Amino acid sequence: MIAIPRISLRAFAVWRRNFLVWKKLAIPSLLGNLADPMIYLFGLGYGLGGLLPQIDGVSYIAFLAAGTVCASTMNAASFEALYSAFSRMHVQRTWEAIMNAPVTLEDVMAGELLWAAAKATLSGTAILVVIAVLGLVASPLALWALPVIFLTGLAFAALGLIVTALAPSYDFFMYYFTLFITPMVLLCGVFFPANQLPPLVQAVAAWLPLTHAVALVRPLLFGEIPAGIAGHIAALLAVAATAFWIALTLIRRRLLK
Amino acid sequence: MSPLRVAALRKSYDGREVVAGLNFELQRGECYGLLGPNGAGKTTTLRCCLGLTAPDSGEITLVGEPVPARAREARMKIGVVPQFDNLDPDFTAAENLIVYGRYFGMKDAAIRPKIGELLEFAGLAGKEDANIRTLSGGMKRRLTLARALVNDPELLLLDEPTTGLDPQARHLIWERLKRLQAQGKTILLTTHFMDEAERLCQRLAIIDDGKMVAEGAPRALIHQQIEPQVVEVYGEDAPGWAAREAQAYSRRVEVSGETAFCYVEDAAPLLAHLAAWPALRTLHRPANLEDVFLKLTGRELRD
Numbered sequence: 397m398i399a400i401p402r403i404s405l406r407a408f409a410v411w412r413r414n415f416l417v418w419k420k421l422a423i424p425s426l427l428g429n430l431a432d433p434m435i436y437l438f439g440l441g442y443g444l445g446g447l448l449p450q451i452d453g454v455s456y457i458a459f460l461a462a463g464t465v466c467a468s469t470m471n472a473a474s475f476e477a478l479y480s481a482f483s484r485m486h487v488q489r490t491w492e493a494i495m496n497a498p499v500t501l502e503d504v505m506a507g508e509l510l511w512a513a514a515k516a517t518l519s520g521t522a523i524l525v526v527i528a529v530l531g532l533v534a535s536p537l538a539l540w541a542l543p544v545i546f547l548t549g550l551a552f553a554a555l556g557l558i559v560t561a562l563a564p565s566y567d568f569f570m571y572y573f574t575l576f577i578t579p580m581v582l583l584c585g586v587f588f589p590a591n592q593l594p595p596l597v598q599a600v601a602a603w604l605p606l607t608h609a610v611a612l613v614r615p616l617l618f619g620e621i622p623a624g625i626a627g628h629i630a631a632l633l634a635v636a637a638t639a640f641w642i643a644l645t646l647i648r649r650r651l652l653k
Numbered sequence: 654m655s656p657l658r659v660a661a662l663r664k665s666y667d668g669r670e671v672v673a674g675l676n677f678e679l680q681r682g683e684c685y686g687l688l689g690p691n692g693a694g695k696t697t698t699l700r701c702c703l704g705l706t707a708p709d710s711g712e713i714t715l716v717g718e719p720v721p722a723r724a725r726e727a728r729m730k731i732g733v734v735p736q737f738d739n740l741d742p743d744f745t746a747a748e749n750l751i752v753y754g755r756y757f758g759m760k761d762a763a764i765r766p767k768i769g770e771l772l773e774f775a776g777l778a779g780k781e782d783a784n785i786r787t788l789s790g791g792m793k794r795r796l797t798l799a800r801a802l803v804n805d806p807e808l809l810l811l812d813e814p815t816t817g818l819d820p821q822a823r824h825l826i827w828e829r830l831k832r833l834q835a836q837g838k839t840i841l842l843t844t845h846f847m848d849e850a851e852r853l854c855q856r857l858a859i860i861d862d863g864k865m866v867a868e869g870a871p872r873a874l875i876h877q878q879i880e881p882q883v884v885e886v887y888g889e890d891a892p893g894w895a896a897r898e899a900q901a902y903s904r905r906v907e908v909s910g911e912t913a914f915c916y917v918e919d920a921a922p923l924l925a926h927l928a929a930w931p932a933l934r935t936l937h938r939p940a941n942l943e944d945v946f947l948k949l950t951g952r953e954l955r956d
Binding site for chain 1: 666703705706707725726728729731733735737739740741742743744748752753755756757758804
């Protein structure tokens with residue numbers, strides 16, 4: 397059965413609920429989100445980067461910085477849409493409580509999607525700020541990375557909600573990270589240019605959402621206008637919209653039967 | 654206008670009919686009980702009434718709105734106390750109320766002035782800043798009741814509101830529900846505690862296998878459905894005694910383990926007979942709602 401999504405402004409009340417929880421632990425949460433990518437960035441960027449020639453005309457650490465922004469955004473959105481959303485749906489039964497009020501499941505899902513995207517934006521932006529301070533950003537054109545970060549957050553939040561809709565328990569999420577998120581980090585040009593890979597792998601990687609995020613963010617940080625902007629944005633939008641629709645259908649089947 | 658009207662409601666899961674043609678109608682200001690063993694269809698019925706599950710057929714009108722078509726609008730005027738606690742563990746008691754009020758589109762400025770009053774009603778005065786994790790089971794239940802009142806609902810739906818509570822906590826909940834009724838609120842309650850139903854409900858329905866098997870006021874149901882007196886006979890010999898002797902003195906006999914339940918119009922002849930059986934212990938009491946329930950739904954376990 398295909399029902400028309402009934403999304404209303406009540407989705408914002410769901411968003412605010414999550415924001416209020418986050419606010420209580422904002423500083424540790426932000427530092428936690430920063431620590432892991434920074435360790436990779438400095439460790440690999442200076443350690444490994446010292447052994448490497450320039451890549452695409454920039455230092456390795458500058459190359460890696462752009463990839464790190466995208467990968468962290470992806471991770472933050474995924475964690476929120478998987479572990480945190482699953483806690484609220486299944487363990488705490490928070491969604492159930494919300495749906496006893498005049499809020500639909502579609503509102504709840506829209507609130508969760510926007511919240512996970514917002515949190516991912518915060519995470520990506522924090523890293524952007526740090527690398528800008530380090531002088532790894534070429535020009536104010538980098539500010540255009542912000543909407544791309546948000547869009548990347550939306551796409552991965554929507555994908556994550558599909559997995560949450562199917563998950564019997566937290567253990568299930570390991571499959572998603574091992575089979576989808578980790579390969580994406582290696583195939584989509586975060587650590588090295590994707591054209592180093594065999595053509596067949598490159599062809600697969602071209603379909604992965606992180607590839608499109610990296611293709612937009614990296615030139616922007618280098619002070620260039622990305623090639624094929626419309627195609628990359630359309631790809632991320634399509635992933636976000638399709639994944640959200642699938643997640644809604646699955647969650648409806650799970651909770652409203 | 655009835656706060657809730659349910660007509661010919663049906664709902665199946667995987668070919669099994671969980672609700673099989675249910676009809677009932679609440680009157681404004683009453684407390685109406687849905688009684689039934691586990692799996693009788695009580696919770697499914699409530700979910701259908703809230704628009705959280707689409708019925709296979711039937712009509713539901715909740716506070717004047719057709720459900721599920723306009724369930725969201727209907728839920729504006731409903732308060733729900735679910736079977737399992739789902740308070741927000743990350744928030745204080747006051748934050749739970751504020752955040753919940755926002756789901757009704759209420760402004761914080763409209764909710765804040767009500768918090769003290771709501772907590773006081775729930776017996777939680779001064780607990781504004783209490784962490785949910787520090788509250789006892791009874792306190793959580795009462796806070797859930799307070800949360801259900803944040804939108805000043807016309808109708809309260811309570812799904813087994815006292816399951817898992819100690820007697821003190823149950824009595825406090827009962828007293829608060831009576832107060833709400835005195836304020837003019839209508840209450841729909843599911844329970845499998847007969848004393849709770851007998852105490853609180855003006856009318857109740859006993860449902861089993863998704864069908865209504867009896868409906869009426871508790872006293873009237875006892876009067877209509879069952880003999881007025883019960884003699885319970887205990888002891889090792891009770892089943893054997895019941896098989897040989899009980900029928901002659903009772904209108905109906907049920908044996909469960911080592912207890913025989915003898916349902917009688919007049920207990921005197923049976924009690925006189927039992928005086929000759931000193932090994933058997935007896936308890937003579939008036940019939941109650943539990944007797945009606947067990948007669949109508951049977952004594953087998955429902956899991």
